[in-house]
Amino acid sequence: MAGQDAVCDVTGCENGAERSLSGKKVEKSDLSLKESTGRQVHLCKEHYREYKKFTKVDRKLETMGR
Ligand SMILES: [Zn+2]
Known part of the structure; x- marks a missing residue:
């Protein structure tokens, strides 16, 4: 049981x-x-997906702004 959970x-x-x-x-x-939360943030599968969705949108906006 060494902090895997x-x-x-x-x-x-x-x-x-x-x-x-x-x-x-x-x-x-x-x-x-x-x-x-420290420097490292842990995300479950679901929230990682949400996070990825957000970064995708973010990137899109950046591109459109130019
Ligand atoms: Zn979560």
């Missing part, structure tokens, strides 16, 4: 973490994170 860092989410990402990146997304 990380839990998703999104507020109110109790799912097991599937991915770990840099906290700064995730902060820029729409996901609201728990207070106790």
Whole structure:
């Protein structure tokens, strides 16, 4: 039992973490994170998908702005 069971860092989410990402990146997304997150943020499958969706949109907007 060595810390393998990380839990998703999104507020109110109790799912097991599937991915770990840099906290700064995730902060820029729409996901609201728990207070106790460090540099690494853990996301479950579902929220990782949401995060990816957000970054995709973000990139699109950036391209359109030019
Ligand atoms: Zn989650």
